[in-house]
Amino acid sequence: MSSGHEAAFWADEEMRHLAPGRTHVVRDSKTPSGPVPISGLRGPIISDALFRTFKSHGLDVRFVYTIDDYDPMDSQSMKERAGMAEHMGKPLCAIPSPDPSVGTDFADYHATRFVALFAGLGITPEFHRMRDLYRAGELDKQIDLVLRNAETIREVHKRIANVDHPKGWLPVAVICENCGRIGTTLATDYDGKTVAYECKRDYVDWAEGCGHKGRISPFKGNAKLLWNEQWCADWDHFDVTYEEGGKDLLTAGGSRERSNEIYREVFKKEPPPGLQHEFFTFGGKKMSTSQGVGASAVEIVGIYPPEITRGGHAPAPSCG
Numbered sequence: 557m558s559s560g561h562e563a564a565f566w567a568d569e570e571m572r573h574l575a576p577g578r579t580h581v582v583r584d585s586k587t588p589s590g591p592v593p594i595s596g597l598r599g600p601i602i603s604d605a606l607f608r609t610f611k612s613h614g615l616d617v618r619f620v621y622t623i624d625d626y627d628p629m630d631s632q633s634m635k636e637r638a639g640m641a642e643h644m645g646k647p648l649c650a651i652p653s654p655d656p657s658v659g660t661d662f663a664d665y666h667a668t669r670f671v672a673l674f675a676g677l678g679i680t681p682e683f684h685r686m687r688d689l690y691r692a693g694e695l696d697k698q699i700d701l702v703l704r705n706a707e708t709i710r711e712v713h714k715r716i717a718n719v720d721h722p723k724g725w726l727p728v729a730v731i732c733e734n735c736g737r738i739g740t741t742l743a744t745d746y747d748g749k750t751v752a753y754e755c756k757r758d759y760v761d762w763a764e765g766c767g768h769k770g771r772i773s774p775f776k777g778n779a780k781l782l783w784n785e786q787w788c789a790d791w792d793h794f795d796v797t798y799e800e801g802g803k804d805l806l807t808a809g810g811s812r813e814r815s816n817e818i819y820r821e822v823f824k825k826e827p828p829p830g831l832q833h834e835f836f837t838f839g840g841k842k843m844s845t846s847q848g849v850g851a852s853a854v855e856i857v858g859i860y861p862p863e864i865t866r867g868g869h870a871p872a873p874s875c876g
């Protein structure tokens with residue numbers, strides 16, 4: 557990170573995106589699919605610095621952090637670990653915990669370890685788990701909207717990213733009632749209440765479905781939206797007004813641009829602005845624990861005091 561003076565400058569600069577006279581919501585998120593590399597802390601640190609800066613300028617602002625624990629286990633590095641092959645494609649929150657004394661399930665274990673670092677750094681956003689939002693039906697309105705506009709969304713994916721989904725494709729993943737996998741199902745034919753789905757053996761190369769076919773309501777936690785559409789649903793649900801993101805998500809045709817366009821065309825809202833941050837690099841390579849480059853966030857925070865890990869420039873937490 558750059559010097560304290562410059563850091564204050566970029567955070568202050570971002571104020572120009574925010575209209576006065578309303579509540580602002582800064583959002584960040586993490587998929588708890590394994591140990592978090594140090595680069596994983598950069599997003600929360602930047603979002604927190606922005607949150608504090610906006611607040612110090614007198615804005616009414618919330619900092620929302622979602623734990624994307626309904627995502628499927630799709631990590632190649634995890635597939636090779638003992639006992640993990642049978643869990644590939646299941647929601648992260650449906651996989652056993654490596655250590656039940658730390659977390660109740662795989663997602664809770666990794667989220668708990670990562671979130672614990674936040675407290676040590678003085679970062680205390682509102683945490684929301686996607687499993688809770690889905691199961692409580694908090695995103696049902698957004699799921700219905702997305703499914704009714706699936707054809708428009710299919711065209712956006714084709715136009716922006718040249719990704720061709722099959723005709724009749726729905727941007728939702730059902731949890732298979734037979735094998736419990738969420739990453740292997742293809743949903744079609746939304747009738748306003750239910751969708752048809754097939755748990756396909758060869759749908760993805762990181763997990764094998766069981767072949768089950770059925771019909772089920774996509775609401776109340778039976779399904780999750782796919783990545784781009786879930787992003788839009790979160791923006792809409794929390795009324796997000798600012799979200800920064802890594803550069804790989806922000807490139808032309810990238811994930812952010814797809815979500816932005818879907819948000820405009822389907823949700824009829826302007827997507828939140830966001831800063832682009834550079835990745836932590838190590839010897840010119842992007843840091844990632846899966847590539848064996850760099851230290852994990854847990855290791856770094858254990859070694860350095862908070863003011864060093866944060867760059868020593870963010871405004872101090874207010875007392876009381």
Ligand SMILES: [Zn+2]
Pocket residue numbers: 732733734735736737755765766767768
């Ligand atoms: Zn299945």
